Amino acid sequence: MSIRCPTPNHEDEVVLLGHGAGGRLTAELLDRLVLPAVGGGTGPLEDAALLPGHPGLVMSTDSFVVSPLFFPGGDIGSLAVHGTVNDLAMRGARPLALSVSLIVEEGLPLTELRSVMASLGKAAQDVGVPVITGDTKVVGRGAADRLFINTTGVGQRHELLCPSAALARSGDxxxxxxxxxxxxxxxxxxxxxxxxxxxxxxxxxxxxxxxxxxxxxxxxxxxxxxxxxxxxxxxxxxxxxxxxxxxxxxxxxxxxxxxxxxxxxxxxxxxxxxxxxxxxxxxxxxxxxxxxxxxxxxxxxxxxxxxxxxxxxxxxxxxxxxxxxxxxxxxxxxxxxxxxxxxx
Amino acid sequence: MSIRCPTPNHEDEVVLLGHGAGGRLTAELLDRLVLPAVGGGTGPLEDAALLPGHPGLVMSTDSFVVSPLFFPGGDIGSLAVHGTVNDLAMRGARPLALSVSLIVEEGLPLTELRSVMASLGKAAQDVGVPVITGDTKVVGRGAADRLFINTTGVGQRHELLCPSAALARSGDxxxxxxxxxxxxxxxxxxxxxxxxxxxxxxxxxxxxxxxxxxxxxxxxxxxxxxxxxxxxxxxxxxxxxxxxxxxxxxxxxxxxxxxxxxxxxxxxxxxxxxxxxxxxxxxxxxxxxxxxxxxxxxxxxxxxxxxxxxxxxxxxxxxxxxxxxxxxxxxxxxxxxxxxxxxx
CATH class of the missing domain: 3.90.650.10 (PurM-like C-terminal domain)
Structure with a gap:
């Protein structure tokens, strides 16, 4: 029995901050590495995907790593709700349900976690979307920066709407x-x-x-x-x-x-x-x-x-x-x- | 405009590694902090939740932070697929679709990421579940430990099955x-x-x-x-x-x-x-x-x-x-x- 522990061919082939910035490097990483592995990459990249066999339903996921956790106008909790609700909305869907998954660094003050969760809960309530399932992982000090939150949402499309990044037309x-x-x-x-x-x-x-x-x-x-x-x-x-x-x-x-x-x-x-x-x-x-x-x-x-x-x-x-x-x-x-x- | 930046009441009220271990501390964290914030905590905690308005569908989420990324018998990629597929299965559901969200530490060798994604893709293919949407975030060196993966799944329940942690009965x-x-x-x-x-x-x-x-x-x-x-x-x-x-x-x-x-x-x-x-x-x-x-x-x-x-x-x-x-x-x-x- 052997452990697969690959080593890089070139020292400089590593993930860069820019690979997560939403620009050309992100697109390259997706096109060359991520999408081929999961059999995707044939259609346009949308903010949310259609659920197979359930054409009225869409799904979207986002991990939030914002630093600092609190900023004027919001915090990672409300942002995590809005980000996924908005990705669903961009496919013409209203949110049906959210999941919330936390990765917490050991040592995070419980009052901060409580504050983030209260904000997340309030944001979900304001939207009118229930948080139906979740997960909490804790990693040691230094293995994460305070708190990361993944939210994944399922939404129901408005009957008449079917927007797509591929549907812009001349004259729009x-x-x-x-x-x-x-x-x-x-x-x-x-x-x-x-x-x-x-x-x-x-x-x-x-x-x-x-x-x-x-x-x-x-x-x-x-x-x-x-x-x-x-x-x-x-x-x-x-x-x-x-x-x-x-x-x-x-x-x-x-x-x-x-x-x-x-x-x-x-x-x-x-x-x-x-x-x-x-x-x-x-x-x-x-x-x-x-x-x-x-x-x-x-x-x-x-x-x-x-x-x-x-x-x-x-x-x-x-x-x-x-x-x-x-x-x-x-x-x-x-x-x-x-x-x-x-x-x- | 003010920033909400709460400070802990007591120095020792912080998140501990044990809060993520799945035992009593995890249950306490969920019961006292997480669930009240999102309006939950009234029913039994299940591996997956029913989607409101779609009684045949269930949803489950899990973030994977396993260290090391590769180990005999698997790696974080295959584990991330199996973990969520299994959570859906424990509610009597077959998996319909997965989302995959990556948090990558700057500097991770691309060959390792490629290897993990190949394993994830193969595991999903073996199960027969499509990865329909995803997200990639990159954080600076030291802000995460190499790679974390969230998978969230939607599943369709087998018609006759409706297992629940609350349904064990005398004589089972x-x-x-x-x-x-x-x-x-x-x-x-x-x-x-x-x-x-x-x-x-x-x-x-x-x-x-x-x-x-x-x-x-x-x-x-x-x-x-x-x-x-x-x-x-x-x-x-x-x-x-x-x-x-x-x-x-x-x-x-x-x-x-x-x-x-x-x-x-x-x-x-x-x-x-x-x-x-x-x-x-x-x-x-x-x-x-x-x-x-x-x-x-x-x-x-x-x-x-x-x-x-x-x-x-x-x-x-x-x-x-x-x-x-x-x-x-x-x-x-x-x-x-x-x-x-x-x-x-």
């Missing part, structure tokens, strides 16, 4: 439900003590109600995506790639809060690559755009919804461009790797 | 599908270099086929449980508690491989508290016991199935006793805390 209007960059800059500023955290707060919130409001528009809603890791840039590039279309957005139309802009200036970051946890992108048929915008604006979480761009009728497929304030065009690239580690 | 026969103690002693021996790892291997395997064989017995199958963390002792105590019955097992009937007994002797461990990852306990109606035993023995993974005890018609409720080789009785307690950290 691109809508955004609110300002960008708040979550990533808040977490980073809190962790590093940059001072912006007194002016901004994470936008972490559930998006399923916005999706419910869009449901009557049915098949006119082509794509829904919440721009988390990799920000707006990653989400738009994934959609352009999976739908094989050219997307153009107007710089002047993308709402960037002043404090986010200041923080990004200081840090040398593009607000378009900063993670959000409470806004959604919708690609909708041009004829339904006004109704979709009105639907989003009918709820507080969509009050600042705006039209930010369109799918060009002609243009390089898979490409995202930005029309700048002075009317020039620049390419919005898929972010390569990690600019903001451990923000979710 | 207790069956065990194979020898105990292999997984825990193998992982521990490998990690610590104790030398037993050349003679033993983990029993990690899927148990859903054994459950399929039991399905025709229907409601005569009262309880199914795989004795993982906390071993046979924890599983029997949970069943005795949740069903409010007295359980008695025969020491002579419990199959303990010689190498397991030797390792446990050296380590001062009771084989009854050592984790298993490939055997199941079944509490069945006495009238169906012979058929159940034959069903288990009809498959290779149940070839060594035995009858190990019964539910007493009279006796202290919630209590598990062992009739020793010399005919004396001793109480089998719920293990308190951590004897074998990070074995799953």
């Amino acid at each position: 209007v691109v809508l955004l439900s609110g300002p960008v960059g708040l979550h990533g800059t808040t977490v980073l500023s809190t962790r590093e003590g940059l001072g912006f955290e007194s002016d901004i707060a994470s936008d972490t919130r559930p998006l399923h109600r916005l999706v419910r409001e869009l449901a009557p528009l049915g098949a006119a809603v082509h794509v829904l995506r919440d721009p988390t890791r990799g920000g707006l840039a990653a989400a738009l590039n994934e959609i352009a790639r999976d739908s094989s279309v050219a997307v153009e957005i107007e710089e002047s139309a993308v709402p960037v809060p002043e404090a986010v802009a200041s923080a990004c200036d200081l840090l040398g970051l593009d607000p378009l690559v900063v993670a959000n946890e409470g806004c959604l992108l919708a690609f909708v048929d041009a004829g339904a755009a006004d109704r979709a915008l009105a639907a989003l604006r009918s709820l507080p979480e969509g009050a600042q919804a705006v039209r930010i761009g369109e799918v060009l009728r002609e243009g390089p497929r898979g490409r995202v461009t930005l029309r700048t304030l002075v009317g020039a065009r620049r390419i919005v690239d898929m972010p390569l790797g990690e600019q903001l580690p451990r923000i979710c | 026969v207790v069956l065990l599908s194979g020898p105990v103690g292999l997984h825990g002693t193998t992982v521990l021996s490998t990690r610590e270099g104790l030398g037993f790892e050349s003679d033993i291997a983990s029993d990690t395997r899927p148990l859903h086929r054994l459950v399929r064989e039991l399905a025709p017995l229907g409601a005569a199958v009262h309880v199914l449980r795989d004795p993982t963390r906390g071993g046979l002792a924890a599983a029997l105590n949970e069943i005795a508690r949740d069903s409010s019955v007295a359980v008695e097992i025969e020491e002579s009937a419990v199959p303990v491989p010689e190498a397991v007994a030797s390792a446990c002797d050296l380590l001062g461990l009771d084989p009854l508290v050592v984790a298993n990852e490939g055997c199941l306990l079944a509490f069945v109606d006495a009238g169906a016991a012979d058929r159940a035993l034959a069903a288990l023995r009809s498959l290779p993974e149940g070839a060594q199935a035995v009858r190990i005890g019964e539910v007493l018609r009279e006796g202290p409720r919630g209590r598990v006793t062992l009739r020793t080789l010399v005919g004396a009785r001793r109480i089998v307690d719920m293990p308190l805390g951590e004897q074998l950290p990070r074995i799953c």
Whole structure:
């Protein structure tokens, strides 16, 4: 009997922080290593997957490793609920049930764990989704950084909605439900003590109600995506790639809060690559755009919804461009790797 | 805007390794902290939960933190598939779909990750369950120990089966599908270099086929449980508690491989508290016991199935006793805390 304990062929073939950043390195790791192993990789990568044999049901999973555990506007507990609820919502589903699995570092104060769990429970209650099963593992000091949480959700699709990252079409209007960059800059500023955290707060919130409001528009809603890791840039590039279309957005139309802009200036970051946890992108048929915008604006979480761009009728497929304030065009690239580690 | 950053009331109120061991400390943590926060704790704790509104579907989640990643008989990849498939099976379900979520430490050799993912993919294929969605997070060096994997599964119940830890009844026969103690002693021996790892291997395997064989017995199958963390002792105590019955097992009937007994002797461990990852306990109606035993023995993974005890018609409720080789009785307690950290 032998132990399989493989050794690397090359010293430098190791996992990098950027492999978890939601950008090109993440896509490479998925395409070359993870997906082939599990027999996947044939269709577009979606936020949630359809359950075989149960076409109305979708499933999504996310592990949360945000540091610090508490930040203005939220904490790892509420974030873990919102993140998975939102992934389900982006497939047009309302959440039916969540599982919660904890990996706790020995020595974590019980009051902190209690606080996180209270926040998680409250977030689930606010959404109206029951936590039906769970798991708790404890590892020794130094084997994890305080607390990691996995949430996995099962959702039921709204009957008329069947959005997919592959369904954007020429002429579609691109809508955004609110300002960008708040979550990533808040977490980073809190962790590093940059001072912006007194002016901004994470936008972490559930998006399923916005999706419910869009449901009557049915098949006119082509794509829904919440721009988390990799920000707006990653989400738009994934959609352009999976739908094989050219997307153009107007710089002047993308709402960037002043404090986010200041923080990004200081840090040398593009607000378009900063993670959000409470806004959604919708690609909708041009004829339904006004109704979709009105639907989003009918709820507080969509009050600042705006039209930010369109799918060009002609243009390089898979490409995202930005029309700048002075009317020039620049390419919005898929972010390569990690600019903001451990923000979710 | 303020950050909630609670401080502990008492220096010593922190999470201990034993809180994750599957014994009394785990139960306390769940009962006092986790379950109240998520509105649970009213029914028996099962390996998998029923999906609201879809009575035929069950859901289960598990995070795997085993160290080392590779051990005789398996690795964290296959273990992560078997663990969740088995939790679904213990609620009488065949697996429909899995999600896989990775937390990877920066610097993990890609060849090791590739090897784990290949094993995970092969295990899922052997079971016949698709991995339909996933997530990958990377944390900095020292923020996690190499690799943690969460798997969450959705399963479909066999029509006639509705086992529950609360359904053991007076007169039930207790069956065990194979020898105990292999997984825990193998992982521990490998990690610590104790030398037993050349003679033993983990029993990690899927148990859903054994459950399929039991399905025709229907409601005569009262309880199914795989004795993982906390071993046979924890599983029997949970069943005795949740069903409010007295359980008695025969020491002579419990199959303990010689190498397991030797390792446990050296380590001062009771084989009854050592984790298993490939055997199941079944509490069945006495009238169906012979058929159940034959069903288990009809498959290779149940070839060594035995009858190990019964539910007493009279006796202290919630209590598990062992009739020793010399005919004396001793109480089998719920293990308190951590004897074998990070074995799953």
